[in-house]
Amino acid sequence: MSGRAAPAGWVGRPLKRLEDPRFLRGRATYIDDLRFPGMLHVAMLRSPHAHARLVRLDASGAAALPGVAAVLTGEDVARAMPALSPLIPIPTPPRTYPLAVGRVRYVGEPVATVAACDRATAEDAVELIRAEYERLPAVVDPERALEPDAPVLFDEMGSNVLWHDTLTYGDVDGAFAAARTVVRERFTIHRYVSTPLETFGVIAHVESGTGLVTIWSNDQRPGLTSGVVAAALGIPQNRLRLLALDIGGGFGNKRKAPYLILAALLARATGRPVKYVEDRRENLSALAHGANGVMDAALALDGDGRFLAIALRDIVDEGANLQNPTLHSLLKLGNIVNCYRIGAVRFEAYSVLTNKCPSGANRGIGKPAMCFAIERLVDLAARRLGRDPAELRFANFIPPSEFPYETPVGASYDSGDFPETLRRALALADYEGLRAAQAAARREGRLVGIGLAAAVEPSTSNLSSYMLATGKGGTSGVGEAALVRVELDGSVRVATGNVASGQGYPTVIAQIVADELGVTPPDVVVSPWFDSHENPWMFSSGNFSNKFSGTDTGAIVGAARAVREKILAIAAHVLEAAPDDLELRAGAVGVRGVPGRRVTLAQVAGAAYRDLLALPPGAAGGLEARYYYVNPAATRPDAGRRVGVQLTFSNSAHVTAVEVDRATGALRFLTYAIAHDCGREINPLLVEGMVHGSTAHGIGATLLEEFVYDDEGQLLTTTFMDYLKPTALDVPAFRVEALETPSPRTPLGAKGVGEGGAIPSLAAIANAVEDALAPLGVTIRHLPLTPARIWEALRRA
Amino acid sequence: MTRHAIAVTVNGAPRAATVDARLSLLDCLREEWGLTGTHAGCEHGACGACTVLLDDVPVRSCLLLAVQADGARVTTIEGLAAGDELHPVQQGFWECHGLQCGFCTPGMVLTAVDLLARVPDPSEAEIREALAGNLCMCTGYENIVRAVRWAAARAGERRA
Numbered sequence: 024m025s026g027r028a029a030p031a032g033w034v035g036r037p038l039k040r041l042e043d044p045r046f047l048r049g050r051a052t053y054i055d056d057l058r059f060p061g062m063l064h065v066a067m068l069r070s071p072h073a074h075a076r077l078v079r080l081d082a083s084g085a086a087a088l089p090g091v092a093a094v095l096t097g098e099d100v101a102r103a104m105p106a107l108s109p110l111i112p113i114p115t116p117p118r119t120y121p122l123a124v125g126r127v128r129y130v131g132e133p134v135a136t137v138a139a140c141d142r143a144t145a146e147d148a149v150e151l152i153r154a155e156y157e158r159l160p161a162v163v164d165p166e167r168a169l170e171p172d173a174p175v176l177f178d179e180m181g182s183n184v185l186w187h188d189t190l191t192y193g194d195v196d197g198a199f200a201a202a203r204t205v206v207r208e209r210f211t212i213h214r215y216v217s218t219p220l221e222t223f224g225v226i227a228h229v230e231s232g233t234g235l236v237t238i239w240s241n242d243q244r245p246g247l248t249s250g251v252v253a254a255a256l257g258i259p260q261n262r263l264r265l266l267a268l269d270i271g272g273g274f275g276n277k278r279k280a281p282y283l284i285l286a287a288l289l290a291r292a293t294g295r296p297v298k299y300v301e302d303r304r305e306n307l308s309a310l311a312h313g314a315n316g317v318m319d320a321a322l323a324l325d326g327d328g329r330f331l332a333i334a335l336r337d338i339v340d341e342g343a344n345l346q347n348p349t350l351h352s353l354l355k356l357g358n359i360v361n362c363y364r365i366g367a368v369r370f371e372a373y374s375v376l377t378n379k380c381p382s383g384a385n386r387g388i389g390k391p392a393m394c395f396a397i398e399r400l401v402d403l404a405a406r407r408l409g410r411d412p413a414e415l416r417f418a419n420f421i422p423p424s425e426f427p428y429e430t431p432v433g434a435s436y437d438s439g440d441f442p443e444t445l446r447r448a449l450a451l452a453d454y455e456g457l458r459a460a461q462a463a464a465r466r467e468g469r470l471v472g473i474g475l476a477a478a479v480e481p482s483t484s485n486l487s488s489y490m491l492a493t494g495k496g497g498t499s500g501v502g503e504a505a506l507v508r509v510e511l512d513g514s515v516r517v518a519t520g521n522v523a524s525g526q527g528y529p530t531v532i533a534q535i536v537a538d539e540l541g542v543t544p545p546d547v548v549v550s551p552w553f554d555s556h557e558n559p560w561m562f563s564s565g566n567f568s569n570k571f572s573g574t575d576t577g578a579i580v581g582a583a584r585a586v587r588e589k590i591l592a593i594a595a596h597v598l599e600a601a602p603d604d605l606e607l608r609a610g611a612v613g614v615r616g617v618p619g620r621r622v623t624l625a626q627v628a629g630a631a632y633r634d635l636l637a638l639p640p641g642a643a644g645g646l647e648a649r650y651y652y653v654n655p656a657a658t659r660p661d662a663g664r665r666v667g668v669q670l671t672f673s674n675s676a677h678v679t680a681v682e683v684d685r686a687t688g689a690l691r692f693l694t695y696a697i698a699h700d701c702g703r704e705i706n707p708l709l710v711e712g713m714v715h716g717s718t719a720h721g722i723g724a725t726l727l728e729e730f731v732y733d734d735e736g737q738l739l740t741t742t743f744m745d746y747l748k749p750t751a752l753d754v755p756a757f758r759v760e761a762l763e764t765p766s767p768r769t770p771l772g773a774k775g776v777g778e779g780g781a782i783p784s785l786a787a788i789a790n791a792v793e794d795a796l797a798p799l800g801v802t803i804r805h806l807p808l809t810p811a812r813i814w815e816a817l818r819r820a
Numbered sequence: 821m822t823r824h825a826i827a828v829t830v831n832g833a834p835r836a837a838t839v840d841a842r843l844s845l846l847d848c849l850r851e852e853w854g855l856t857g858t859h860a861g862c863e864h865g866a867c868g869a870c871t872v873l874l875d876d877v878p879v880r881s882c883l884l885l886a887v888q889a890d891g892a893r894v895t896t897i898e899g900l901a902a903g904d905e906l907h908p909v910q911q912g913f914w915e916c917h918g919l920q921c922g923f924c925t926p927g928m929v930l931t932a933v934d935l936l937a938r939v940p941d942p943s944e945a946e947i948r949e950a951l952a953g954n955l956c957m958c959t960g961y962e963n964i965v966r967a968v969r970w971a972a973a974r975a976g977e978r979r980a
Contacts, residue, residue, distance in 0.1 A: 039914055046922030047910040049857015049897030053923065056856035141851075143842065220861045220869055220923040220957045271859070271923030272957050303862040525921030525958050712917045712963055719960030743866035743955070751948040751961040780960075 032538035034771060037708035040530045041544060042551060051269040054224035054241045055300045062226070063092050063138040065289060065299035066145035068152045069309065070127035070134055073161035073378040073736020074174065077125055077134065077154065084151035085137050090144040093292045094152070095285070096135045097124035103288055104255045107281070109345040111185050111374075111493060117177040119345055121255075121281035127156070128176050128343040129378050130738050131308030133281075138289040138297050161378040161736035165340035166317060168375045176343060176376045185341060185348045186374035186492050190356070190664055192431035193367030198332035202323035206403045211805045212392045214315040214340075214730035216307075216385050217720050217781075218748060219524070221271020223279050223310055224300035227286035231294060237264045238283050243273040243522055245553055246564030251280040256287055267553040270524035273566055274720070275384030276311050277524065280346075304741045311383020312730055314351045315340045318392065322400040328408055330419045332367035333359060333397065339374050339389075344381035348374045349492040351382065351389035356488070357481035357668040358390050358782070360430045361397045362441040363419045368431045374492070378736040384567060386720050387778040390481065391785050398476040398786030399803070402793065412790070413449060416477055417442055427767075433665025434481065435656065436672045437774070438764045444698045445477055448676035451758050452696035457680050460693075465798065470683040471693070474791025477676045478783035480701070481669035482775020483573025485657040486563060488668040500657040501570060501670070504559035505578035507536060507586045508647035511632045513610065513625030515540055517582075518550040518557065520564025521575055526777060527709040528571065532579055534705060535771065539583035540590070541608035542624070559649045569775025572702070572766075573654050573671045580770045581650030589646060593627045596639040656768050671766050671774040675699035677718070677787035683795045688814030690726065690792065692755035699779060700762035703772035707761065714759055714779050721784025723749040729807050796820065826890040830855065831899025839886045845879075846870045848886035849896060857897040857926050861955070868954030871927035872896050878934045897926035900933065908971040908978075909933050918967030920958035928954045932968045940979075941972050 030036050045051050082094045095103075097120060106118035118124075123134050135152050139145035160174040167173055168183040175183055199205060225240040236256060242248045245265050253263045270277060282299060290297040301310065319336040337355060341348040352372040359368055401419075405412040420441040421428050428436040457473050464471040487499040505519040517532055529551055533544035540547075550558065563574070587607060594612035595602040598620055605612050613621035630637040631646035638644060660666040680693040697714060704710045727747040731739045740746040765772025789803045792813065799820035805812070827836045830853060837852045846863075849855045849872070861869030863882045870881040873895040900907040909932045912918065919925045928951065935942060935950040942950070947968045948961070956964060 039917060043914045043919065043922075044906070046919055046925055047897075047906060047913055047929070048901055049855070049926050051857075051922055053856075053859070055860065056850075143840070218957060219921065220867060220955060221859070221921070270921065272921040274957075303864065525919075527920070708917050712920060712959060715960030715962040716920060716958045717960075720957075742864050743862050744864070748867075748955050748957070750952040750955065751965070752952045754961050756944070756965075757960070757962055 033534040033544055034538050034705050035703065036534065036706065038530060038534060038544060038706055039708065040527050041533060042529045053221055053269050053271050054226065054239060057226060057239060057268065059228065059296040062296040062298055063140065063289070063293060064142040064145050065136055065138050065286065065297060066142060066149045067133045067305065068135040068149045068154065069305065070123060070130060070132040072127055072156050072158055073130050074159040075127050075156035076159060077123060077127060078157050079155040080135060081153040082135055084153065085148035088144065088148045088151060090140040091137055091148045092295065093138045093289050094135065095122065095288060095292070097122035100288060104257065104284065107255070107346060110347050111349065112495065113180055115179040117179050117345060121285045129380055130736060131305065131380060136285055136289065138293055163377055163379065163732050163734060163736045165338050165375045165377055168377050169373065176378065183376040184373065185376060186352065186372065189369065189371040191369045192665065195332050195334055195367040195369040198367045199323045199334070202331055203326040204324040204404065204407060205321055206400050206407060207321040208400060208403060209804065210318045210320065210396050210399060212316045212318060213806050214312045215724045215728040216276060216311065216313045217274035219272025219274055219276055222301035222303060222306040223277060223282060225283050225286045226296060226298045227283065227290040228296040229287065229290045234258065235262050235264060236287050238287060239266045239268060240283055241267060241270040241277050242279065242283065243270065243277040243524060244565030244567055245522065245555060246520060246560050246562045248278065248280050248283065249555055252283045252287065255284045265555040267522040269551065270522060273524035274386040275388065275567060278383065279310060303743065307741050307746055308738050309380055312342060312380045313385035314382035316392070318396045320396045320400055322404060324404055328410060328415055328418055330363050330365045333365050334369040335359065335396065336371045337373065340377050340379065341374055341382040342377055342379035348382065350384060353488050353492060353668055354389035355393040356432050357434055358393050358479050359432060361394060362421060362477045362479055362674060364421050366431060379732055386717060386781045390778065390782050391721065391724065394476065394478045394782045395785040395789065398783065399789060402790045413445065413454065413475060416445060433661065434667050434669065436479065437766045437768045438702065439672060439674045439700060440762065440764055441477060441674055444674055444700055444762055445676040447698035447760050447762060448678045448696050451698060451760050452678035452694055454678060457694065470685060470795040471680065472791040472793065472795025473680045474787045474789065474794055475676065475678045476783035476786035476790060478674060480673040480675065480775055480778055480782055482569035482673060483654060483670040484568035484570065485667055485670055487657055487659045488666045490660055491664060491666065498562065499659055500653055501563045501574055502561055502651060502653040503564055503570065503574035503578045504561050504649065504651045505582045506559045506647060506649045507582040509586060509590070509624060509628045511628050513623060513628050515542055515547045517547060517579065518559065519575060519578060520558055520560030521571065522553045522566050523551065524566060526571065527706065531705050531709065535576065535579050536583050539580060539587055542610050559651070561651055568669065569777045572769055572773035572775055574652055576773055577652030577654065577770045578650050581652050582648045585648035585650060586646060590624065590627050592639060592642065593630050594622050597622050597630060597637060671769060673699065673701040673774040673776060675779060675783055677780070677783045679787050679791050681788065681791045681795055683792065683813055685817060688810035688817060690808065690813065695755045696758045697780060698760045698762060700764050701776040702766040702774035703763055704761060705771060705773055710761065710776050711759055713776050715757055717778055718757060718780025718784050719749055719754045720781040722754055722788065724807065725785045725788045726807055727753065727809065824887045826887055828889050829893045831895060841885065841887060843886045844882055845884040845886045845889050846881040849881060855896050855898055859923055859926060861923065868927045868931065869924050871930050871954065873930055873934065878931050895930070897929060900929065907933065908974045909936065909968065912967035912971035912974065916963050916967040916970050918959065918964045924954060924956045928956060928964060932971065935968065936972055936975060941976060
């Protein structure tokens with residue numbers, strides 16, 4: 024249960040990171056740090072219009088500029104590759120390519136690309152490309168996009184709707200009919216994204232003769248990207264070598280197969296290595312935005328204030344995203360009831376195209392919006408019923424005795440103690456004291472508010488859940504792969520199919536393997552980089568949905584234990600002892616109770632690789648194992664369309680107090696307390712770092728960040744001067760307390776943590792602001808809560 | 821395009837290049853001199869990832885032209901450690917887990933080095949104020965603040 028046990032081994036210790044020195048010394052290798060002889064640099068011509076016909080494109084001026092090696096237009100690309108496949112089955116699928124062909128559908132869409140001797144020359148060449156457009160009416164608002172007379176992005180589709188479905192679980196109508204209280208609200212969710220400080224980048228090289236394509240990139244899902252790129256290039260996957268180096272932050276954003284394809288096509292056309300790295304404007308306007316949308320949500324309560332049902336009509340604005348839509352919709356199913364016992368659920372989902380940047384994965388994806396909606400409804404219900412918001416939550420939490428708990432939609436909560444988490448957060452924040460201080464402040468006319476939010480943090484996406492939207496099989500479950508190898512001298516090396524972008528995997532993996540093989544973490548070398556020709560990997564390999572604890576740990580432990588078994592078998596033969604009598608520790612295998620009868624790992628490895636006749640009779644040589652772990656909790660949707668969209672469930676509670684300045688609308692944090700439970704923490708130092716960072720993401724999303732489009736689809740926020748990220752002055756000091764309720768479903772009891780604070784913080788802060796403005800009767804329906812927006816609310820109150 | 825010969829003392833060593841007038845100091849450090857520890861985060865002076873010290877003053881190397889550094893002393897992240905020994909600010913970032921993806925770290929560390937040179941024992945508010953021009957997307961700043969305090973305390977011990 025809760026409370027942290029003293030670690031017996033390396034797992035559980037707050038070890039500082041083994042990989043840090045190269046980052047601290049400026050010696051890391053990010054994609055832009057890599058260069059090759061003869062390398063060309065790429066710049067893109069991008070659409071200045073949200074929606075237009077591309078009437079004429081003349082790139083001859085660019086091609087003639089000295090230093091330019093190749094120019095590709097959309098039509099060149101369409102001749103060189105098959106169309107990209109849309110994720111959603113569409114009767115007449117639109118044919119789209121990495122460059123626009125004949126029509127542009129968002130500001131920033133790539134139209135043509137140039138490879139030249141250096142980036143500046145490539146940029147000069149782009150300015151010489153003449154493009155003529157005939158503007159079309161743009162559709163910017165997702166509700167407008169649903170109307171029958173709205174402009175349509177893809178004529179072949181006949182409408183902008185990618186997916187519309189209503190999923191009903193339990194007697195929703197009965198519950199609403201029987202309800203004593205129903206709270207309804209319409210929330211608009213804004214566009215924001217976590218903007219890794221390093222932009223997306225790629226280098227491609229095509230080997231003449233063999234046609235082997237080698238691509239270095241900071242794509243965070245190599246397992247998925249490999250297949251997309253190979254298909255586009257018309258090569259078998261064994262002729263695509265995909266590598267990832269140090270990655271300067273991911274958060275879901277670092278995925279863009281089309282850029283890998285373009286770089287490879289340019290490399291093919293020129294016979295030279297080709298590098299493309301986004302500039303910040305390209306990154307902010309065209310990589311991927313977290314989707315905006317509209318959530319009409321209603322919560323039914325009985326006479327005792329118990330939650331009976333939730334109903335949600337959810338419109339997700341995917342922008343011009345055909346390749347991976349419905350992410351935001353489906354992930355909301357994972358936390359639609361959040362921490363509460365709610366018997367009936369209705370979820371009407373729309374996934375809609377507009378003339379905006381394609382939507383994409385972003386720390387938590389739909390979960391922060393879902394948590395925002397339900398935690399806002401709970402606060403509105405508490406206000407309506409005159410009950411304390413904490414008390415109403417306690418009255419509706421799923422009790423710890425009911426775990427494992429299956430929600431109506433089919434999510435199976437593995438472990439947790441929601442009441443205790445909230446109790447800890449309230450104590451950490453001194454909730455009673457805050458309420459007293461608030462009462463005193465209000466008497467002085469000051470606007471002080473207290474907000475709280477509870478949240479499950481669903482982690483490890485079950486890819487079978489896409490069947491709800493696509494109806495297609497062929498992709499299901501989720502897993503990861505690992506290799507553990509003892510080298511000839513007894514040293515240990517590990518590689519996995521995942522890529523690190525700041526999570527500290529090399530250190531955490533070393534801790535896990537050190538425990539399994541009886542060595543210390545610094546003895547274990549974890550390949551810092553991914554190489555599809557070296558690392559073991561599968562389709563789901565890579566970094567998404569907090570999956571490390573739900574899949575990677577299983578692969579690492581599985582491989583390490585297989586190696587351990589072989590070590591013991593060889594040692595038993597050498598020592599003439601029974602394997603059960605052996606113990607593996609401090610880099611050696613010894614016979615229990617017989618001091619001195621031992622062989623070192625190096626001696627065991629010596630038998631495995633060199634002194635082969637010392638092996639047990641018939642044993643194969645080598646001392647390594649690969650393990651492809653499949654999370655056992657994943658299932659396909661059942662007949663009632665119930666499915667565990669995600670497979671482990673961490674939880675947290677945020678309690679914050681804010682003061683709003685009446686004159687300016689500016690907000691100041693008075694306190695920010697976080698209690699969280701991600702099961703067993705493999706490295707508490709790194710876990711706490713992710714709790715801080717994810718909460719800061721939520722604070723940015725709640726107070727500052729918004730991609731603003733005008734009515735014609737022009738993006739107005741394309742720099743960090745108008746798309747504002749939180750600085751050290753915007754983020755408060757956090758008070759953090761950890762609980763540990765180990766998951767019974769993962770090999771080490773660990774659960775996801777990376778999205779963490781990005782999920783409840785939006786609701787907690789919004790609830791605090793609404794509480795601060797309660798004397799004025801303001802309801803918060805939109806984010807971000809910029810000073811201007813709060814000031815406007817104050818003025819109208 | 822006119823090209824200009826420049827001479828800069830980088831991390832104590834003389835460096836020379838002949839550069840286009842439009843070349844930024846950032847690109848000069850990275851492309852001409854191979855010092856890739858200085859990072860391009862936004863290239864419009866908003867994120868601070870490209871911060872270096874120019875004659876001991878922190879500057880955005882993306883907003884300076886290489887020709888403006890002619891005759892100056894530049895310190896980059898590569899020049900901070902004394903051989904195997906990390907600078908106290910680097911050590912503080914390691915001890916306090918003040919970095920995750922590491923991309924902002926060089927600029928963040930150099931900004932903190934400048935702060936501690938001016939204010940040896942800064943308060944939390946002074947640290948946050950000093951770092952407010954450097955964006956970090958990973959840490960939420962909490963552990964960076966701790967790292968700077970750690971470095972200030974270590975430097976204080978050495979002075980005592």
